[in-house]
Amino acid sequence: MAREQRIGSILAIDCGTVLTKALLLDIVDGSYRFVARGSALTTAGAPWNDVAQGIQHAIEQVEDMTGWMLLDEARHLIVPQQKSMVGVDACVAVSSAAAPLRLVLAGLVPEMSIASARRAISRTYAVVEDLIVHAPHRAIPEEEQVRKVLRHHPDAVCVVGGTDGGATLPVLELVEAVALACAMLPEGTRPQILFAGNTALRQKVVDVVGGQAPVRSIDNVRPSMTSENLVGLQTELDAIYREKRLAQLPGSETLHRWLNVPLMPVAESFARHIQYLWYLDESPKGTLGIDVGAAHTLVTAVFGGEPVITVAAGMGSVYGADRLLAKYGAEAFLRWMPVPLKPEQVPGILLHRALWPASVPQEPEELWLEQGVVREVMREALRVAQANWRPDGARPYSHLMPLLDPIVVSGGALTSVPRPGQVALMVIDAVEPVGISTLLLDAHGLATVLGAVSLLKPLAAVETLDNGGLINLATVIAPIGTARKGETVLRIRVHYEKGGSLDVEVPYGSLEVLPLPVGEEAVLEIRPRGRIDVGLGPGRGGKRRVRGGLVGLIVDARGRPLQLPTDPYARMAQIQQWLWDMGG
Numbered sequence: 001m002a003r004e005q006r007i008g009s010i011l012a013i014d015c016g017t018v019l020t021k022a023l024l025l026d027i028v029d030g031s032y033r034f035v036a037r038g039s040a041l042t043t044a045g046a047p048w049n050d051v052a053q054g055i056q057h058a059i060e061q062v063e064d065m066t067g068w069m070l071l072d073e074a075r076h077l078i079v080p081q082q083k084s085m086v087g088v089d090a091c092v093a094v095s096s097a098a099a100p101l102r103l104v105l106a107g108l109v110p111e112m113s114i115a116s117a118r119r120a121i122s123r124t125y126a127v128v129e130d131l132i133v134h135a136p137h138r139a140i141p142e143e144e145q146v147r148k149v150l151r152h153h154p155d156a157v158c159v160v161g162g163t164d165g166g167a168t169l170p171v172l173e174l175v176e177a178v179a180l181a182c183a184m185l186p187e188g189t190r191p192q193i194l195f196a197g198n199t200a201l202r203q204k205v206v207d208v209v210g211g212q213a214p215v216r217s218i219d220n221v222r223p224s225m226t227s228e229n230l231v232g233l234q235t236e237l238d239a240i241y242r243e244k245r246l247a248q249l250p251g252s253e254t255l256h257r258w259l260n261v262p263l264m265p266v267a268e269s270f271a272r273h274i275q276y277l278w279y280l281d282e283s284p285k286g287t288l289g290i291d292v293g294a295a296h297t298l299v300t301a302v303f304g305g306e307p308v309i310t311v312a313a314g315m316g317s318v319y320g321a322d323r324l325l326a327k328y329g330a331e332a333f334l335r336w337m338p339v340p341l342k343p344e345q346v347p348g349i350l351l352h353r354a355l356w357p358a359s360v361p362q363e364p365e366e367l368w369l370e371q372g373v374v375r376e377v378m379r380e381a382l383r384v385a386q387a388n389w390r391p392d393g394a395r396p397y398s399h400l401m402p403l404l405d406p407i408v409v410s411g412g413a414l415t416s417v418p419r420p421g422q423v424a425l426m427v428i429d430a431v432e433p434v435g436i437s438t439l440l441l442d443a444h445g446l447a448t449v450l451g452a453v454s455l456l457k458p459l460a461a462v463e464t465l466d467n468g469g470l471i472n473l474a475t476v477i478a479p480i481g482t483a484r485k486g487e488t489v490l491r492i493r494v495h496y497e498k499g500g501s502l503d504v505e506v507p508y509g510s511l512e513v514l515p516l517p518v519g520e521e522a523v524l525e526i527r528p529r530g531r532i533d534v535g536l537g538p539g540r541g542g543k544r545r546v547r548g549g550l551v552g553l554i555v556d557a558r559g560r561p562l563q564l565p566t567d568p569y570a571r572m573a574q575i576q577q578w579l580w581d582m583g584g
Contacts, residue, residue: 006089007457009081011062011070012449013055013093013255014266017295018042018318018357019412020051020097021445022058024066024088025453025464032463034444038062041358043251044097050251051097077258091258092452096266096296098245100125100313101237102154104191106132106145106174108161113197116221117160120196120230122384124237125245125265125296127314129154134161134174142177149181154191155244157182158233159205162198164223171197175208182213190214192240196221196233230388241265264452266291271300271307272451274408276461278302285403286394288431290378291448292411294318294357297377299385303394303402310385312377317413318357321350321373324380335564336372336429338576341365360416367418371426374413378430396533397480400560403435403535408470410442420550421513421582424474428554432562434480435535436544439473446470472518472549478556481532483508489532489557493525504555511581512555516548524553551582 009026020042024035038061043054056075063070068085072078078087103121105128107114114133121128129152132145149157157178161171175195182190190213195205202217209215219232246263249255256263274289282305291298297312314320324332330343349369353359361367382401391402409427417423420441427439442448446469454461483489490506494514506512516522527541528534536542546553565571 007460009088009090010453010457010460011059011077011088011091012453013058013091014445014448015044015051015055015093015095015097015249016042016266016293017097017316019294020054020058022055022062023445023449024062024068025460031467032460033467034446034464034469036062036065037444038065042097044249051249052251052254055255076254079258090260090456092261092264092449092456093255093259094264094266094269094449094452095246095249096125096293098125098241098249100127100296101156101241101245102126102152103128104130104132104149104152104154104157106134106157106159106161106178107197108133108135108167108170108174110135110138112225113160113162113222116228116230117158117196117233119228119388120221120233121158121237122388123230123234123309123311125241125267125311125313126237132174132177134170134177142173142180145174145177146181146184149178149191150184153185153189156192156194156237156240158194158196160197160221162201162220163225164199164220166198168198168201171201172204172208175205179209179212182209192216194218194233194236199223238265261452261455264455266293266448267298267300267309267311269451270298270410270448271309272454273447273461274300275302275305275307276454276465277406277408278305283405284393285405285435286389286391287406287408288404289408289447290381290410290427290431291442292317292374292377292409292413294412295320297381299381301385301389301391301404303389303391308385308388308390310381310388312381312384315377315380317370317374317377317411318353321353321377322347324373324376325350328376332376333369333372335571336375336575337365337368338572338579339365339368340568340572341369370413371417371422375426375430378427382431397434400434400480401432404431404433404437405435406438406440407431407433408440408442408447409473410445410447415441415443415445419584420473421584422579424476424551424554425578425582425584427473428476428478428556429562432478432560433476434478434560435533437476437478438546439476439549440470441473441550443471444469472547474549474551474554475516475546476554476556477524477526477534478560479506479528479532479534480560481530481538482559483530483532485509489529490534490555491527491529492555494553495523495525497521497523506555506557508557509559510555510557511578512557513551513582514553514555516546516552518548518550520548522546522548522553554582
């Protein structure tokens with residue numbers, strides 16, 4: 001405890017796929033505050049193959065901005081702090097720079113055990129490269145099962161199937177095919193077999209594999225027809241990721257010597273931060289956090305205090321867009337653009353972005369396409385995430401998003417956008433929030449590291465957040481219900497704390513922005529018409545105190561789910577109008 005109390009200055013490092021950030025926290029005027037941030041290209045890959053170089057470059061930027069001496073002559077971090085502005089008392093680090101685990105998933109019934117396994121895998125830094133199904137009328141030949149493993153040479157093969165005490169022979173036949181494939185690979189490169197099926201078969205699985213590959217038996221992901229257990233497989237994959245990926249980042253030995261707590265995956269740190277935000281109010285609503293990275297997109301939702309993590313591994317704003325392109329086609333991105341672009345131009349622009357991930361768009365068409373990609377990446381990550389959510393009373397409409405407040409957005413793809421109205425519109429289009437929500441922007445990249453900071457010094461994480469760690473982007477009011485376009489669905493009176501009021505009638509289909517500057521507060525008096533619901537129940541109005549943001553108050557009466565015009569020219573005109581409405 002005495003050691004904890006001596007911690008003043010803290011250096012937090014976020015080693016991402018493209019950029020590495022160094023963030024300095026210190027006690028200013030009696031409380032912890034964010035002081036400065038430096039960033040540099042991540043150097044985990046060729047030609048450097050030394051993650052420490054990028055970290056040192058980012059730290060040097062902090063030194064240049066603050067006059068603080070953080071590195072000694074050998075470019076090692078000075079820990080603990082020696083005197084004023086020389087060294088830091090502690091260092092924490094998170095990383096998403098390591099490649100995700102590559103998996104082959106094998107099971108019996110896609111709608112049962114395989115679906116449960118996919119949900120468990122979606123909570124980790126892992127990508128399912130291929131699927132082996134061994135079920136009546138859907139089974140593939142054993143030769144093809146073997147080829148799937150040999151083709152991908154995965155880090156692990158997850159075998160699921162059979163409830164506890166259920167199917168036996170089909171599961172063992174599946175294990176035989178996987179074992180045969182492993183036997184055909186060189187020793188030392190064979191994937192680990194993770195068996196998360198019928199627990200009665202654990203010993204038989206080991207016997208069938210016969211030492212051809214390492215086997216790890218874990219809890220059945222589908223112990224009965226009506227229940228699932230995702231924790232065992234998720235925990236095991238997390239452990240393998242830490243051991244085979246995170247701990248083996250090239251050059252990380254230098255970083256490990258600086259750290260006061262072990263290197264943490266970004267997803268875990270981010271989830272701890274979002275969970276804390278829920279506990280600030282313990283609201284019946286949920287709290288949502290989205291971090292759009294270059295290679296991975298993280299979604300954390302907290303309902304009833306329990307965080308649910310989703311890692312869209314290998315799918316970010318730079319890398320993985322080609323997967324969405326193959327799945328949905330170029331139109332998925334182009335539908336968000338206010339200007340025309342030929343579908344055949346999209347692959348080339350995406351490829352150039354992947355080759356030069358730190359570059360910025362040079363033409364307006366590239367900017368709008370990039371923002372369309374970010375929208376679709378968030379929408380896809382949320383589609384996967386919602387399969388794991390249990391929002392209960394926070395979801396009054398089963399086909400829509402649950403009630404969420406606040407919604408935190410992070411990642412360079414959002415924070416580097418030219419105008420805050422564009423950021424807000426991207427988030428609203430992707431999330432489609434309902435009711436009343438506050439959008440918070442992680443402009444400094446703190447949301448991904450404060451969870452790790454809280455392990456070391458909880459007070460530092462709390463006070464940094466309270467002292468402007470997150471920026472209020474906007475308050476969004478999204479009424480639920482249908483009406484004729486142009487028909488008034490909502491009346492709002494804004495009572496400004498500094499005096500004066502504003503009365504607004506909101507027509508259906510519109511997107512309105514009302515003024516409320518950053519730092520100012522107001523009381524909203526909301527009166528819906530008919531059965532329109534603003535999250536308080538159909539037809540029910542009320543008052544709500546809100547705080548100003550970069551954009552102000554946004555009233556999104558476009559309807560839920562959001563519908564875009566089918567005619568391309570009408571759609572582009574509509575997107576352009578929405579951008580104008582948002583000041584984008």
